[in-house]
Every structure is written in C-alpha cells, then in structure tokens.
Amino acid sequence: CNFYQYIIKERNKIKMNTLSTTKKSIICAICIALCYIFPMIFHVFGAGAIFCPMHIPVFICGLICGWPYGLMCGLTGPVISCVLTSMPPVAMLPSMIVELITYGVVSGLLITYIHTKNTYADLYICLITAIVCGRILSGIAKAVLFTGGNYSIAIWISSSVVTNWPGTLIQLIFIPSILVGLMKAHLIPQRYIKKM
Numbered sequence: 001c002n003f004y005q006y007i008i009k010e011r012n013k014i015k016m017n018t019l020s021t022t023k024k025s026i027i028c029a030i031c032i033a034l035c036y037i038f039p040m041i042f043h044v045f046g047a048g049a050i051f052c053p054m055h056i057p058v059f060i061c062g063l064i065c066g067w068p069y070g071l072m073c074g075l076t077g078p079v080i081s082c083v084l085t086s087m088p089p090v091a092m093l094p095s096m097i098v099e100l101i102t103y104g105v106v107s108g109l110l111i112t113y114i115h116t117k118n119t120y121a122d123l124y125i126c127l128i129t130a131i132v133c134g135r136i137l138s139g140i141a142k143a144v145l146f147t148g149g150n151y152s153i154a155i156w157i158s159s160s161v162v163t164n165w166p167g168t169l170i171q172l173i174f175i176p177s178i179l180v181g182l183m184k185a186h187l188i189p190q191r192y193i194k195k196m
Contacts, residue, residue, distance in 0.1 A: 027065055031061035035058065054081065059103055059107055103134045111126050114126060117192060
C-alpha cells in the first residue's frame with residue numbers, strides 16, 4: 001500500500017512539473033512574436049548584429065517547451081521577421097535559420113537529459129553547448145553558400161565569435177535568470193521540486 005502511494009505521489013509530481021501542449025504552443029507563439037519584435041528594437045540603435053536579439057526567444061522556447069517547439073521557433077521566427085521587416089536579409093536567412101534551429105533543438109534536447117540537481121548548472125550546460133553547435137553549423141552553412149573561397153575560418157571567427165561576443169554574454173547572463181525568475185513566479189514548472 002505504501003509503495004502504491006509512493007508511485008501515485010511521484011506521478012503527480014511529474015504531472016505538476018510539466019507544461020501542457022496548449023501552454024507550450026502559447027509560449028512558442030510568444031517567442032516567435034519576440035523574434036519579430038526584438039530585432040526591430042535593437043536595429044533602431046544599429047546593434048542587431050552585435051547583440052543577436054533573435055537568439056534569446058529561441059533559446060527560451062527550446063529550454064521551456066522542448067526541442068520540437070524550439071525547432072518551430074528557430075525556423076518560423078527569422079522567416080516571419082525577414083518577410084515583414086527584411087531583417088535578416090534574404091542572403092543571410094538560410095544560415096541564420098540553421099543557427100537558430102540548432103539553438104532551439106540542442107537546448108531543448110539537452111534540458112531533457114541533463115540533470116545536475118542545480119538549475120543554473122543545467123541551463124548553462126545547455127546554453128553553452130547549443131551556442132557552440134549553432135555557431136559551427138552556421139559557419140558550415142555559410143561556407144557552403146558562399147562559393148569561390150569567399151568564406152574562411154578567419155571570417156567565421158570574426159563574425160560569429162568576435163562581433164557577437166556582447167550578444168553571447170547577454171544570453172549567458174539573462175536567459176538563466178529569466179527562466180529561474182519565471183520558475184519562482186510559478187509561470188513555468190520548477191526544474192527541481194524541493195523535498196518536504
């Protein structure tokens with residue numbers, strides 16, 4: 001009888017610690033909208049390429065909702081932004097889609113499997129791994145798209161590492177804090193339920 005009660009209790013904890021499909025869809029839609037809004041705000045100050053504002057909602061979507069929603073946000077966000085505002089430019093769209101899809105998928109997958117018992121540690125592992133994978137695949141996509149030897153490792157380092165370091169720093173500082181804040185406000189489930 002005690003074992004059965006334990007199983008029921010653990011099952012209820014799991015249910016409490018997950019989001020419904022409807023809530024995930026709503027969060028994904030909000031993040032897609034932010035992929036359109038954030039670049040407009042940053043480009044007013046001419047800082048879009050430096051601060052990578054579209055990356056933030058894609059990471060948030062992947063980390064909260066999981067990889068299928070991260071993939072959807074990473075694909076749809078830049079396309080909608082390109083169609084409505086011409087940002088990013090059409091020439092940059094394919095490599096940016098590759099990068100953002102990688103962010104959404106990798107962060108969404110890793111958050112499912114990484115459990116260090118520390119929320120911040122989990123988030124930083126997911127973010128750093130996704131950033132590295134996204135930048136590498138974006139560089140490969142650009143190398144394939146730019147023919148005649150016009151794209152090199154030096155250009156990749158300059159555009160994906162040196163130019164974007166402020167955006168990367170912002171992502172690493174603010175995304176974990178935003179997610180932990182949402183957890184504390186009970187807007188998304190706690191990553192780890194404290195034992196009473």
